[in-house]
Amino acid sequence: MVTDEIVIVTENRPLTGGHFLLSLHAPRQARSTRPGQFAMVRLLGDSSALLRRPMSIYDVRPLHGAAERATRSSADGMTGIKPGAASGNGDRSELIQLLYKVVGRGTQLMSELRPGDEVGLLAPLGHGFFEEEYLEQAKQAGEIWHVAGGIGIAALLLPAKSLAKAGIRQRLFFGGRTKEDLVGVEDFEPFMGEIMLASEDGSRGYRGYVTRPLEKALDSGYGKKLLLMACGPWAMLQATVELAKLHGQPCLVSMENRMGCGLGVCLGCSIRVKGEGHGSYERVCTEGPVFWADHVIWEKESIPKV
Amino acid sequence: MTSNQKKTPATGAETQSPEEEFIPRLDVTVAGIHFQNPVLTASGTFGYGQEFAHLIDLNQLGGIVVKGISAEPMPGNPSPRIYETESGMLNAIGLQNVGARKFLEEKLPFLRALRTRCLVNVFGYSTEDYVRCIEILNEGEGIDAYELNISCPNTRCGGMVYGNDPRLTEEVVSASKRVARRPLLVKLSPNVTDITLLARAAENGGADGLTLVNTFVGMAIDVETRAPRVSNVTAGLSGPAIKPVAVRMVYQTYRAVQIPIIGIGGIAKAEDALEYVIAGARAVQVGTANFYDPGASLRIVEGIRDYCRRHRVHFADLIGALRLPDHPAAPATEYAST
Ligand SMILES: Cc1cc2nc3c(=O)[nH]c(=O)nc-3n(C[C@H](O)[C@H](O)[C@H](O)COP(=O)(O)OP(=O)(O)OC[C@H]3O[C@@H](n4cnc5c(N)ncnc54)[C@H](O)[C@@H]3O)c2cc1C
Ligand SMILES: Cc1cc2nc3c(=O)[nH]c(=O)nc-3n(C[C@H](O)[C@H](O)[C@H](O)COP(=O)(O)O)c2cc1C
Numbered sequence: 001m002v003t004d005e006i007v008i009v010t011e012n013r014p015l016t017g018g019h020f021l022l023s024l025h026a027p028r029q030a031r032s033t034r035p036g037q038f039a040m041v042r043l044l045g046d047s048s049a050l051l052r053r054p055m056s057i058y059d060v061r062p063l064h065g066a067a068e069r070a071t072r073s074s075a076d077g078m079t080g081i082k083p084g085a086a087s088g089n090g091d092r093s094e095l096i097q098l099l100y101k102v103v104g105r106g107t108q109l110m111s112e113l114r115p116g117d118e119v120g121l122l123a124p125l126g127h128g129f130f131e132e133e134y135l136e137q138a139k140q141a142g143e144i145w146h147v148a149g150g151i152g153i154a155a156l157l158l159p160a161k162s163l164a165k166a167g168i169r170q171r172l173f174f175g176g177r178t179k180e181d182l183v184g185v186e187d188f189e190p191f192m193g194e195i196m197l198a199s200e201d202g203s204r205g206y207r208g209y210v211t212r213p214l215e216k217a218l219d220s221g222y223g224k225k226l227l228l229m230a231c232g233p234w235a236m237l238q239a240t241v242e243l244a245k246l247h248g249q250p251c252l253v254s255m256e257n258r259m260g261c262g263l264g265v266c267l268g269c270s271i272r273v274k275g276e277g278h279g280s281y282e283r284v285c286t287e288g289p290v291f292w293a294d295h296v297i298w299e300k301e302s303i304p305k306v
Numbered sequence: 307m308t309s310n311q312k313k314t315p316a317t318g319a320e321t322q323s324p325e326e327e328f329i330p331r332l333d334v335t336v337a338g339i340h341f342q343n344p345v346l347t348a349s350g351t352f353g354y355g356q357e358f359a360h361l362i363d364l365n366q367l368g369g370i371v372v373k374g375i376s377a378e379p380m381p382g383n384p385s386p387r388i389y390e391t392e393s394g395m396l397n398a399i400g401l402q403n404v405g406a407r408k409f410l411e412e413k414l415p416f417l418r419a420l421r422t423r424c425l426v427n428v429f430g431y432s433t434e435d436y437v438r439c440i441e442i443l444n445e446g447e448g449i450d451a452y453e454l455n456i457s458c459p460n461t462r463c464g465g466m467v468y469g470n471d472p473r474l475t476e477e478v479v480s481a482s483k484r485v486a487r488r489p490l491l492v493k494l495s496p497n498v499t500d501i502t503l504l505a506r507a508a509e510n511g512g513a514d515g516l517t518l519v520n521t522f523v524g525m526a527i528d529v530e531t532r533a534p535r536v537s538n539v540t541a542g543l544s545g546p547a548i549k550p551v552a553v554r555m556v557y558q559t560y561r562a563v564q565i566p567i568i569g570i571g572g573i574a575k576a577e578d579a580l581e582y583v584i585a586g587a588r589a590v591q592v593g594t595a596n597f598y599d600p601g602a603s604l605r606i607v608e609g610i611r612d613y614c615r616r617h618r619v620h621f622a623d624l625i626g627a628l629r630l631p632d633h634p635a636a637p638a639t640e641y642a643s644t
């Protein structure tokens with residue numbers, strides 16, 4: 001269930017290419033998170049951005065991990081965080097991790113957060129990847145292929161984990177501009193049968209868009225029944241959806257749009273979807289962020305220019 | 307803020323005695339509707355209430371004004387619809403809504419069960435639209451008042467025309483008033499030269515109260531691409547950025563009409579709400595703040611209570627309680643230049 005809480009930063013680890021991994025002590029929210037859901041981050045303080053920033057929930061984990069070790073050794077001796085009792089189902093998750101890239105004012109302010117700082121966290125939001133129908137599809141598919149563009153990778157780790165737990169074979173296609181954008185690959189390694197990387201400048205993996213290796217893999221077709229799950233920039237999503245359609249494979253997309261509230265009330269995040277008449281709108285924050293690709297209207301005019 | 311000081315145990319102990327014993331009344335009657343406290347949530351920023359049910363106790367609010375409803379469902383504008391600006395945001399949602407009948411069937415039952423007052427924001431593209439929408443809503447049970455949106459700046463042939471023209475304002479208000487089986491509030495657009503003219507027109511048309519204000523028409527441009535930031539090109543500005551202008555409009559209108567005023571624009575904390583009240587508002591609405599701070603409205607209620615306790619006044623005593631300087635630099639309706 002969604003809650004609005006003030007939570008404490010335990011770590012804000014810089015990665016390559018202006019990416020960061022932010023760990024927040026949010027036990028209640030961590031335990032109610034399902035794969036594919038997101039959070040709205042509120043930066044507190046006078047100079048801060050007005051609206052919250054939407055961020056995929058990259059990972060949830062217990063306090064006893066790398067993040068906590070780093071926190072304990074930090075100069076200001078962040079304390080006061082004690083492991084809470086595990087919930088009824090034995091879930092010991094306490095931390096919510098957000099993987100983000102600095103692109104503007106809000107994410108710049110996020111990058112300045114230090115252990116012990118507070119942020120407002122509204123989470124978990126959205127219906128996520130695994131409403132029953134998805135898991136059903138996933139089980140029927142021979143293999144799940146994840147397709148990530150840039151920071152879109154952040155939406156895919158929790159789904160990958162839970163699919164692995166269900167014993168489903170997976171493969172990751174991950175592209176960025178340069179090798180610096182290919183963050184978090186190690187986190188995916190335990191769950192993937194195969195990982196195909198691509199960078200536009202050729203600094204790591206295939207040189208070019210990730211949709212090229214994806215196309216080749218689809219072409220060399222095993223006649224397998226697949227399920228594609230994609231998250232990334234609009235152009236990449238559109239190309240992926242085209243390829244999936246061409247090969248008759250079902251495809252799920254995790255969409256982005258500007259968000260005012262994350263709660264379904266401002267209607268700022270609506271995208272065009274198929275429906276009666278000229279099509280209707282659905283809210284990325286509420287009906288999404290995950291949609292079946294063939295439900296979304298992929299016209300130019302419906303492009304959210306975020 | 308004062309509320310914080312009051313909550314620390316040390317201060318509480320010191321101010322024992324007379325101050326603690328004063329229990330201020332926060333309830334207020336506006337246009338014949340009795341509210342348990344003067345804090346309402348604004349149309350278009352609080353959905354149909356249900357969306358916030360997990361986050362706050364809806365029964366503690368004074369009232370909920372639901373998203374603008376039209377006789378028929380409306381789809382709204384393409385993306386992008388919103389853009390954050392300095393201390394504010396632009397929106398061009400385009401009045402997407404489920405339509406009056408579906409509202410009665412699907413949304414009203416939940417609202418009716420609350421102790422909180424339910425106000426329905428109504429809009430249309432012609433006087434007949436407004437009348438038809440109100441006629442449908444009249445059939446619903448549990449609606450406490452209508453709030454006529456004659457001010458939405460987002461639709462080409464829509465509210466804008468009414469909100470800018472005193473004659474049209476009076477026309478649509480009196481036509482709506484004739485059919486309305488509940489008190490009728492009229493929500494004014496701030497995009498006019500002299501808001502008191504529109505306020506008087508609404509009063510003449512039979513409005514039971516006024517809501518001031520809707521969003522200010524604004525615009526933002528991405529200089530790299532030279533494209534407008536929202537698809538509709540122009541959009542409505544809301545949030546803290548608009549507060550001083552809206553407070554001024556409440557102050558002017560309070561002196562120009564007899565009917566009660568509900569103040570709205572950039573209210574995010576108790577002090578903001580109190581500015582409106584002292585300027586002349588009988589109640590307030592919280593809008594954009596709900597987006598980034600769902601708990602804001604209820605904290606405002608508590609903040610007002612703390613203020614009243616500290617000043618030993620009941621809420622109703624604060625309405626229009628502005629202390630003007632002995633020799634105001636300029637009459638109320640003129641603009642003091644620097
Ligand atoms: C469901 C969802 C999940 C997301 N997950 C992640 C994630 O895990 N990691 C990550 O780095 N980013 C993610 N994003 C994108 C992230 O929200 C934006 O990069 C961020 O809001 C930019 O804020 P800013 O102030 O730094 O940028 P600015 O450009 O200064 O922002 C200005 C405004 O535009 C909005 N905006 C700008 N870019 C985007 C965008 N791509 N999507 C939505 N709104 C945008 C901002 O929220 C803000 O209101 C996600 C977006 C959505 C909708
Ligand atoms: C996203 C959004 C949608 C809105 N929708 C409506 C609406 O349907 N009807 C209406 O009368 N006002 C609508 N408004 C205006 C608000 O009710 C309010 O008058 C305005 O935002 C100023 O208050 P604020 O600064 O507290 O937000 C909307 C505002 C926003 C930001």
Ligand code: FES
Binds near residue numbers: 261264265270285286
């Ligand atoms: S972000 Fe407000 S409705 Fe989706």
